[in-house]
Amino acid sequence: MTLWDTTPWLVWSILLPLIAGILTFLFRRAAPWIGIATALGSAVSVAGLTAQVMHSGPLRYSVGGWGVPLGIDVRADGLSVLMLVMSAVIGVAVSVYAAQYFSDADAADEHADQAHQRAYFWPLWMFLLAGLNGLFLAADIFHLYVTLELLGFSAVSLAALAGKRAALVAAMRYLLVSLTGSLFFLFGVAILYAAYATVDLTALAGSVLPGPLAWAALAMMTVGLLIKGAVFPLHFWLPPAHANAPAPVSALLSALVVKASFYILLRLWFELFSAVVTPAAGTLLGLLGAGAILWGSLQALNQSRLKLLVAYSTVAQLGYLMLVFPLARNADSAFTAWSACIYFVLAHACAKTAMFLAAGNIAHAAGHDRIAELDGITHALPLSVAAFSLAGISLIGLPPSGGFIAKWMLLQAAISSGEWGWATLILAGSLLAAAYVLRVLWHAFTQVEVARPLHRVPRTMEWSALALSLLAVLLGLMAAQPVKLLHIGAPMSVHAPGQL
């Protein structure tokens, strides 16, 4: 056993950003470097953890050696490792981008705001990363509540970072909604404790039985998470909050923060309450997802501002995640649907980060993000428009992108269990996504001879967007590895036919 094998990496992945949050607050001048170093360090811990989980299966670690019921445990299985890898990769790319974004001297018009944003972005982002990693590793539902709040507070503060009227209003609404969601969740935790006298996920999974208390807890927690996860029709707060934030923040909120709620939903529905959920409840969530896909895509088509379009596209894409609940009812296709949705989360995270970063570059160069006036932007920013297009390919679900594989697996699950309605919906959503992505590109590629004054965009900002969009496309070619990782600790049998 080497030191690499025995280090409790899962604790380090939480501790590092937590320490860095304090350091970046104290040493503002060095904050970008501390931030990037921590993102890398966190990625190394996640790599160590991945190796451990792949080698010896699901892990559990008692922090401080206290153990249940007094102490706090953290645990990792295939699903949590995959989520951690996602936040590590996105985290490194966004940190590199943000270091340039917040320090660029000729950054648009806001001189005073710039220093303020630079000072607070790094500590908040580090706390966000700590909350996120803690959430993916939580082993009990009360710990989930605490990390959810930690995540929510830093996300709201980041959304307010721009300090303008629209951003503050959006952040205020986001906070009210987020707190309501958390309180619903906490009430669910209290009900479960009242009924089963434990908050441990594993212990609860073995003992929760159908009954009024279990139904009440499931309903409260699900409603809370649907609010926080911006699932249609509770999505109203998301587009303004995501669109009015600085570009790196929009990327983090859209790619990572909303996924945290979905991750908890997965844990609850497939592990904790697997004996309680009914097919009708799954259908209900699926219908909400259908509403999100249709409404979000149509709204995206309707927007005149690029960042709002990308934010509404998040609403639509989150709808796809809800399809796991109706599609996983059939035991044969359960694993396919479950892993398809998790793959969807990964592909969407990469593509949406790339898209928001590219949109940030475009807005930075042009000084605005009105889609109709982006004619000829391709000449000025070929790399960013390329990143936007590649991310679009994954969002639409064209081969060989990650989005394609995810949708393909979803379709497979739908067709093999004879759910033609859901299959049609998946395809219709792709057409709508194609429409709103092409609408932007149509303007961007228009040839015009007007030489508008454009701000210079630093190379690293263009390259980090492009790198993530390439990753989103390449995810389609390396699907086998993540799916194999998902076998570790999967809550259902994994014998599914037609595996990749």
Add this chain to the structure above:
Amino acid sequence: MTLEPYLLYALAGVGLFAIGLYALIVRTHLLRQILALNVMGSGVFLFLVAIAYRAEPVADPVPQAMVLTGIVVSVCATGLALALAHGVQATTGKIVLPQSDESGA
């Protein structure tokens, strides 16, 4: 059948939660909405304390620890919410959220 004391407190907690939720939806003044969230929170805390009280012969410490953590969280939440509400008032001149603001200022 007599109503057990803990059940009375637990039901009162549920009632507080419902009152807070009602106010959060109906009221538009930001201070009232923040207060409403605090009332909802108190409802959950009362519910948890009622569960702890149920144990014999001494109260169960786990829900009490949760309430303590919850109070810390809710103080932070209230602080953040007040700061944001102040910002909203400073930039819009009103202490209510505008109805539609998606296109931004």
